[in-house]
Amino acid sequence: MKKRGLSNLIATVLIVLLALAAVALVWGFLKPAFERTGTSIDLRTKCFNVEVHPMKCEFNTGGDTNMTAIVTVKLISGEAAEVYTAVQYDDDTANAGRVTAPPVLATTNIMIINLTDGIPLTAKAAGVVTDEQGNTEICTESPVTVDCIDAIPA
Numbered sequence: 001m002k003k004r005g006l007s008n009l010i011a012t013v014l015i016v017l018l019a020l021a022a023v024a025l026v027w028g029f030l031k032p033a034f035e036r037t038g039t040s041i042d043l044r045t046k047c048f049n050v051e052v053h054p055m056k057c058e059f060n061t062g063g064d065t066n067m068t069a070i071v072t073v074k075l076i077s078g079e080a081a082e083v084y085t086a087v088q089y090d091d092d093t094a095n096a097g098r099v100t101a102p103p104v105l106a107t108t109n110i111m112i113i114n115l116t117d118g119i120p121l122t123a124k125a126a127g128v129v130t131d132e133q134g135n136t137e138i139c140t141e142s143p144v145t146v147d148c149i150d151a152i153p154a
Contacts, residue, residue: 090118
């Protein structure tokens with residue numbers, strides 16, 4: 001009687017091919033996670049060099065139902081694509097805005113239209129960084145806070 005079956009060489013080749021297919025399948029699931037993690041690390045690294053400070057915050061009650069706050073921010077260092085500011089109101093709400101970042105050591109104004117009836121109390125600022133793929137990250141807010149003042153006191 002003749003033995004029929006797979007030779008050892010063919011069995012080994014099939015096992016290697018199955019192992020390669022399994023590795024390719026697992027890599028297909030894991031690759032996007034590794035890419036996202038790398039992007040996040042790159043953006044956070046850029047944030048370490050960015051420092052943005054709010055310089056002043058003025059609001060105008062002017063009898064309007066939508067009060068306007070203007071926050072002046074200064075890019076102290078780093079390569080921010082945008083600057084972000086948040087204004088905290090006396091009714092515990094907040095509004096935010098962002099604009100293209102000025103050159104280092106220059107200032108820019110960010111206008112925020114208040115959609116509540118609160119009075120702006122304080123303003124904070126942060127930088128926004130981007131990567132080549134267009135991903136963005138808002139960096140940690142500056143520890144510097146400025147009080148908002150009425151531009152046209154009664």
